[in-house]
Amino acid sequence: MKQLVLRGVRGGIGATSLLAGLGIALHEQGERVLLVDLSPDNMLRLHFNVDVAHAAGWARAQLKAAPWHETALELLPDLHLLPYGELGGAEISRIEGQLCADSTCWAHRCGLVAHNYDWVLFDLPQRLPGHRAVVSEANRADVLIDLATPDPGCHVLLQQRPRPDADLLLINRFNPASQLQRDLLMLWRSQPKSNRQPHLIHEDEALPEALAHKLPIGHYAPKSLAASDLRSLALWCLAQRAKC
Secondary structure (H helix, E strand, O other): OEEEEEEEOOOOOOHHHHHHHHHHHHHHOOOOEEEEEOOOOOOHHHHHOOOOOOOOOHHHHHHOOOOHHHHOEEEEOOEEEEOOOOOOHHHHHHHHHHHHHOOOHHHHHHHHHHHHOOEEEEEOOOOOHHHHHHHHOOOOOOEEEEEEOOOHHHHHHHHHOOOOOOOEEEEEEEOOOOHHHHHHHHHHHOOOOOOOOOEEEEOOOHHHHHHHOOOOHHHHOOOOHHHHHHHHHHHHHHHHHHHO
16 A cells, blocks of 8 residues: 655645545556545545535544444545544644654554555645654655746745655646746756656646536536546556566
């Protein structure tokens, strides 16, 4: 089993939507997939038509000392989702403290379910270092993907906070008609200390439409450009696993 983390350079650039789409793309390749929402925003479930009133999740179970794995939802055979759960601010702070105190908890949990899945995909919050570190720093995932959009803001953040540990730079909302975006892509491809060529997810109106319909892009618009890009990303992930 491989663990994969999609780590946004900043918030609001589509990490949750792409993780949902990647999960579907891997599942279409015959892989057994578990999607884990590590973000208190609890948005990943909305891509799979889970009722917005559904409040259960692993974090809620953790606070109650209940079995965390029993909150998993079966989306399709061999495709499961583990929501975060609906928590208040003080409760989120308690979870953050617990994760800071035990940074190995998710490594242990993945070990317990390793025989059931080929991939565990994690959706990270933008902040909350304890939540982020458990799979991207303290216990680094097998595949670590950085996500950016081709705009000056992400460019500045990538320069200020180099991330040489990532296996891939994923570029979302790429519009080849934009001269600025083409220039930024050229700059990122020419970084002397980077051994990773960016992978592109093209600008596609079907992505926000898919969320509006409570579906991942691969189910809402399987022939869309973004869905095709995500299938390509899934094949890249399988190639990484084959190297190990």
